[in-house]
Amino acid sequence: MKIAVLSGKGGTGKTLLALNLASVADKASYLDCDVEEPNGHLFLKPKIQFVEPVEVKMPRINEEKCTGCRKCIDFCRFNALAYVNHSIKVFEDVCHSCGGCTLVCPENAITERNKTIGKIEKGLSENVKVSTGILNIGEASGVPIVKQLIESEASNDELVIIDAPPGSACIVMESIKDADYCVLVAEPTIFGTQNLSMVHELVELFKIPFGVVLNKCLNHDNPAENYCNDHKISIIGKIDYSQELAALSSRGELVSRTNTHYQTLFKTILNRIVEEVAYETTSRT
Amino acid sequence: MKILIPVDEQIKDTDVCMSFGRAPYYLMYNTEDFSYEFIKNTGAASQGGAGIQAAQLVVDSQAEVLLTPRCGKNAADIILGAGMKVYKTLNPSVQYNIKEFLEGRLNPLTEIHPGYHNHGGN
Numbered sequence: 440m441k442i443a444v445l446s447g448k449g450g451t452g453k454t455l456l457a458l459n460l461a462s463v464a465d466k467a468s469y470l471d472c473d474v475e476e477p478n479g480h481l482f483l484k485p486k487i488q489f490v491e492p493v494e495v496k497m498p499r500i501n502e503e504k505c506t507g508c509r510k511c512i513d514f515c516r517f518n519a520l521a522y523v524n525h526s527i528k529v530f531e532d533v534c535h536s537c538g539g540c541t542l543v544c545p546e547n548a549i550t551e552r553n554k555t556i557g558k559i560e561k562g563l564s565e566n567v568k569v570s571t572g573i574l575n576i577g578e579a580s581g582v583p584i585v586k587q588l589i590e591s592e593a594s595n596d597e598l599v600i601i602d603a604p605p606g607s608a609c610i611v612m613e614s615i616k617d618a619d620y621c622v623l624v625a626e627p628t629i630f631g632t633q634n635l636s637m638v639h640e641l642v643e644l645f646k647i648p649f650g651v652v653l654n655k656c657l658n659h660d661n662p663a664e665n666y667c668n669d670h671k672i673s674i675i676g677k678i679d680y681s682q683e684l685a686a687l688s689s690r691g692e693l694v695s696r697t698n699t700h701y702q703t704l705f706k707t708i709l710n711r712i713v714e715e716v717a718y719e720t721t722s723r724t
Numbered sequence: 725m726k727i728l729i730p731v732d733e734q735i736k737d738t739d740v741c742m743s744f745g746r747a748p749y750y751l752m753y754n755t756e757d758f759s760y761e762f763i764k765n766t767g768a769a770s771q772g773g774a775g776i777q778a779a780q781l782v783v784d785s786q787a788e789v790l791l792t793p794r795c796g797k798n799a800a801d802i803i804l805g806a807g808m809k810v811y812k813t814l815n816p817s818v819q820y821n822i823k824e825f826l827e828g829r830l831n832p833l834t835e836i837h838p839g840y841h842n843h844g845g846n
Binding site for chain 2: 512516517518521522523524532
């Protein structure tokens with residue numbers, strides 16, 4: 440079972456929830472897909488067992504074979520190629536590694552070479568298998584890293600918790616597309632509600648069953664909760680605002696491992712998700 | 725000599741466009757016969773790499789000089805690589821900038837911005 444945790448903005452508590460869901464399970468795999476700033480490992484402190492590079496394909500031009508017909512330039516919808524001074528110039532930060540230019544070149548003048556854009560670190564932290572995607576500084580897109588991270592945990596037998604990057608862009612779509620369930624984490628502000636509506640739209644588009652966890656709840660009107668009620672979205676958990684929780688997190692503590700209150704809270708949320716997934720599976724078949 | 729300027733509209737007294745890569749048109753002024761010609765920027769609406777496509781258009785136009793308020797790194801690589809000269813415009817007036825250039829009062833464009841790629845969460 441794959442559960443993705445996402446939110447429209449950073450700092451809502453995706454990592455807090457994802458880490459604690461993984462740690463209260465009997466056994467789980469935690470995938471940190473926030474490849475620009477992965478931080479789950481700071482809490483899980485896994486013993487790194489191995490590191491694998493993430494590579495993408497980049498076109499390599501054989502200048503002797505190139506006749507300057509420009510078929511590759513016309514084909515490239517990302518505009519990653521240009522013809523200057525009688526040779527093809529490749530803009531690697533714009534290239535999406537689709538390989539189309541190698542196919543359309545009538546002279547077979549374009550081959551592909553590997554370029555490393557980041558890495559995946561794999562390790563163990565008690566009951567949690569930890570995989571961290573890390574994008575090299577200066578690289579334009581972490582999508583290939585997320586793809587490789589999710590493929591590396593393709594088995595459906597175990598519980599996989601996906602900690603998605605913030606927002607609703609391509610890299611988030613790549614993180615959630617194979618998920619059985621999405622948990623949207625929301626803050627009790629109007630801004631937080633606006634961001635919730637963005638990811639809500641996204642999961643509706645992907646037709647993935649989902650529920651909301653309201654984080655940082657206070658004793659007053661919660662616009663995110665109102666949004667859920669208005670849209671008949673199931674609220675699968677609430678985490679109260681707590682300075683103690685913030686202090687523990689700032690020290691890199693995984694609260695469900697050290698505090699029984701939070702252990703019970705996250706266990707309840709996890710059980711609720713498992714029930715919802717079971718319900719979705721039976722109601723679909 | 726042919727001078728190229730990114731412009732907003734396909735009319736003679738149009739303004740200089742603030743964007744190089746996403747300008748809808750380029751005006752080409754020929755100093756020999758004082759003629760004007762407009763080149764449509766077919767890549768103005770591309771999802772990404774607009775500057776690269778625009779720079780290709782500019783290089784292919786055979787103009788020798790580009791007058792623009794700014795230019796991104798990828799486009800500059802192509803334009804400067806092809807041996808074109810790039811000068812910074814001083815205000816929105818096309819006529820004024822051509823005149824200033826011909827009288828040697830425009831400075832070469834030295835600040836090349838890193839591009840606005842991926843802003844907006846794509």
